[in-house]
Amino acid sequence: MRVGLDVGGTKTDAVAVAPSGDIVARLRRPTGWGPDAVARTITDVVAALAAEPGMESERISSVGVGIPGQVEPGTTRVVHAVNLGVDDLDLAAAVGPRLGVPVQVENDVKAAALGADAIHRAAGREVASMAYLNLGTGVAAGIVADGVLWRGSRGAAGEVGHIPVDLHGPVCRCGQRGCVEALAGGGAIAARWREAPYPVLDVFDAADAGDQRARELRAGLASGVAAAIRVLVLTADVDTVVLGGGLTALGDRLLDDIRAELRTAAAASAFMRSLHLDERVEVLPVGSPAAALGAAIVGATRDPEEVLAHG
Amino acid sequence: MRVGLDVGGTKTDAVAVAPSGDIVARLRRPTGWGPDAVARTITDVVAALAAEPGMESERISSVGVGIPGQVEPGTTRVVHAVNLGVDDLDLAAAVGPRLGVPVQVENDVKAAALGADAIHRAAGREVASMAYLNLGTGVAAGIVADGVLWRGSRGAAGEVGHIPVDLHGPVCRCGQRGCVEALAGGGAIAARWREAPYPVLDVFDAADAGDQRARELRAGLASGVAAAIRVLVLTADVDTVVLGGGLTALGDRLLDDIRAELRTAAAASAFMRSLHLDERVEVLPVGSPAAALGAAIVGATRDPEEVLAHG
Numbered sequence: 209m210r211v212g213l214d215v216g217g218t219k220t221d222a223v224a225v226a227p228s229g230d231i232v233a234r235l236r237r238p239t240g241w242g243p244d245a246v247a248r249t250i251t252d253v254v255a256a257l258a259a260e261p262g263m264e265s266e267r268i269s270s271v272g273v274g275i276p277g278q279v280e281p282g283t284t285r286v287v288h289a290v291n292l293g294v295d296d297l298d299l300a301a302a303v304g305p306r307l308g309v310p311v312q313v314e315n316d317v318k319a320a321a322l323g324a325d326a327i328h329r330a331a332g333r334e335v336a337s338m339a340y341l342n343l344g345t346g347v348a349a350g351i352v353a354d355g356v357l358w359r360g361s362r363g364a365a366g367e368v369g370h371i372p373v374d375l376h377g378p379v380c381r382c383g384q385r386g387c388v389e390a391l392a393g394g395g396a397i398a399a400r401w402r403e404a405p406y407p408v409l410d411v412f413d414a415a416d417a418g419d420q421r422a423r424e425l426r427a428g429l430a431s432g433v434a435a436a437i438r439v440l441v442l443t444a445d446v447d448t449v450v451l452g453g454g455l456t457a458l459g460d461r462l463l464d465d466i467r468a469e470l471r472t473a474a475a476a477s478a479f480m481r482s483l484h485l486d487e488r489v490e491v492l493p494v495g496s497p498a499a500a501l502g503a504a505i506v507g508a509t510r511d512p513e514e515v516l517a518h519g
Numbered sequence: 520m521r522v523g524l525d526v527g528g529t530k531t532d533a534v535a536v537a538p539s540g541d542i543v544a545r546l547r548r549p550t551g552w553g554p555d556a557v558a559r560t561i562t563d564v565v566a567a568l569a570a571e572p573g574m575e576s577e578r579i580s581s582v583g584v585g586i587p588g589q590v591e592p593g594t595t596r597v598v599h600a601v602n603l604g605v606d607d608l609d610l611a612a613a614v615g616p617r618l619g620v621p622v623q624v625e626n627d628v629k630a631a632a633l634g635a636d637a638i639h640r641a642a643g644r645e646v647a648s649m650a651y652l653n654l655g656t657g658v659a660a661g662i663v664a665d666g667v668l669w670r671g672s673r674g675a676a677g678e679v680g681h682i683p684v685d686l687h688g689p690v691c692r693c694g695q696r697g698c699v700e701a702l703a704g705g706g707a708i709a710a711r712w713r714e715a716p717y718p719v720l721d722v723f724d725a726a727d728a729g730d731q732r733a734r735e736l737r738a739g740l741a742s743g744v745a746a747a748i749r750v751l752v753l754t755a756d757v758d759t760v761v762l763g764g765g766l767t768a769l770g771d772r773l774l775d776d777i778r779a780e781l782r783t784a785a786a787a788s789a790f791m792r793s794l795h796l797d798e799r800v801e802v803l804p805v806g807s808p809a810a811a812l813g814a815a816i817v818g819a820t821r822d823p824e825e826v827l828a829h830g
Contacts, residue, residue, distance in 0.1 A: 335672070336672045337671065337672050349754075351754075351755075353669075358664075358755065358756075359756070360648065360755060360756020360757070361646070361647045361648050361756050361757060361758035362756060362758070362794075363756070364752055364753055364756040364794060365754070365755060365756035366753075366754065366756075367753045367754075367756075368753055368754055370753060370788075370790060370791070371749055371750055371753050371754075372684070372746070372749070372784075373683070373684060373686075374685075374686050375684075375685050375686075375687070376686070376687065380788075382788045382789075382790045382791065383787040383788030383789065383790070383791070384784070384785075384787060384788045384791060385787075435683070438682055438683070439682055439750055439754055440754065441675055442675055442677075442678045442679055442681060442682050443660075443662075443676070443677065443678075443679055443682075443750055443751065443754040443755060444662075444669065444671060444676060444754060444755060445669075445670070445671020445672050445673060445674065445675040445676035445677075445678075446671070446672060447672035447673070473683075473695070474695075476694040476695060476696075477681075477691075477693045477694030477695045478693075478694065479681060479693045479694070480681070480693065480694070480695060483673075483675060
């Protein structure tokens with residue numbers, strides 16, 4: 209039984225995956241803050257998962273962890289996981305001895321890309337290549353081709369959130385102007401909008417009610433996501449772009465905006481129309497365990513280089 | 520002995536490559552216009568190459584052809600090679616019977632990417648992944664990782680020339696506004712400048728002489744190329760971006776502009792500075808047989824899927 213964990217800023221999602229690929233147990237727990245608490249969260253969640261119904265007689269063979277931070281290529285060392293209060297931590301060293309099984313670590317968006325690809329395959333909708341585009345506080349992507357994660361040479365693969373797409377756009381937290389994330393990141397939108405429990409949802413509602421500022425922010429979100437999709441297809445030519453992350457809770461309201469933006473932008477270009485970008489975008493079902501499932505796949509990879517085949 | 524041809528709009532460059540990877544013969548001939556003349560050019564050039572000194576006793580085992588047009592994935596069918604007067608032609612069917620050896624066909628920029636990678640390896644400067652960015656009449660890229668060409672799912676991989684990077688930029692021949700190619704394509708620059716034998720060189724000279732319009736065009740060229748480099752690194756995270764194509768005859772005048780633009784654009788962003796993009800760009804030596812060499816590599820690949828490993 210392979211275990212995969214998606215360690216998020218507030219909660220940790222864990223799955224146990226049978227050799228068949230089926231998810232046989234799943235649970236969520238709050239995530240602790242700081243290196244020690246994050247390590248304890250991981251070992252506690254794995255223990256709780258092992259005690260779930262149907263897991264009593266099962267042996268856990270590996271643990272994979274998806275984490276919102278940079279993972280040093282070829283290692284299990286996490287750096288700059290600011291939402292977890294972790295600056296620098298060798299996660300396998302921290303939890304491996306207590307778990308007693310091999311532990312692998314991957315960036316959570318890259319893990320979710322592998323998981324989204326596995327979900328496609330399990331549903332009989334295998335594609336040669338896909339990008340998973342995460343729309344949360346920030347914007348980042350993971351690319352999977354033939355079931356293999358594209359990691360790149362220095363860990364910047366999929367960082368499409370920081371590609372400037374509007375020279376006159378808002379300043380991004382990265383310091384550049386008009387980045388995809390400055391337009392489409394939930395954090396950037398919230399910072400330019402009023403206080404609200406769900407700021408991006410509030411922007412959508414206010415835009416529907418006719419608020420001009422909200423309409424601009426909403427249009428910027430669609431244009432930023434559309435730009436990221438164009439970049440992913442015109443660079444890596446992925447077959448499908450799967451959207452996930454907190455903002456996709458908006459469902460069809462978001463997807464309809466993005467598809468309309470892709471169609472409008474392509475209207476003047478036969479070349480762009482020939483790519484049918486609007487038909488190549490889809491949304492991961494809300495609550496899908498893509499990141500945890502992808503982490504389980506990473507965890508079962510003995511040699512980390514196997515998932516690093518391209519870099 | 521593997522033979523590779525780079526069939527250009529005006530001339531065809533051909534090389535014979537020994538099993539060691541060394542180029543043992545090379546020649547150039549004018550390219551004919553239209554499907555029949557292009558096929559005849561290819562068979563004539565291969566015959567001429569076979570008659571070169573040192574080739575008399577050698578057997579040609581395969582022929583690869585790089586061509587400025589779309590090649591239907593997994594086939595040897597060329598479509599929309601407008602600079603050759605070829606609209607739709609199965610090139611292997613057209614020349615294979617006369618050549619009597621296996622023939623493979625690849626887009627010329629993608630072939631040049633494989634060749635540039637091979638040149639790096641031969642020089643002992645192997646990198647895990649690279650992009651070859653062709654700056655000619657148009658702008659397009661090829662991506663190679665671990666020696667394998669990334670072809671993508673539907674033939675759009677590397678079409679970074681048509682990613683819009685300035686919403687207020689000039690209209691591109693593709694119909695969109697502010698594409699990389701609208702800023703940095705030799706054809707687009709020439710169309711917005713006065714008649715001259717070498718329009719982009721003339722723009723550089725006029726800019727040095729203080730002409731304001733020339734300065735804007737020259738700055739646009741640097742900003743378009745810099746945008747393409749950012750896209751390639753922040754999506755595929757290639758280790759190195761190798762520039763080639765006609766515009767690179769400008770040499771350091773072009774490269775210095777691009778590096779300065781990358782440094783200026785990164786000045787406000789610690790994240791972008793950490794990527795050291797200015798140090799990851801280089802120019803293919805003028806006259807390098809990268810495309811012909813890459814075509815020879817493609818030609819020696821029995822199963823076209825081998826160079827299509829990623830999609």
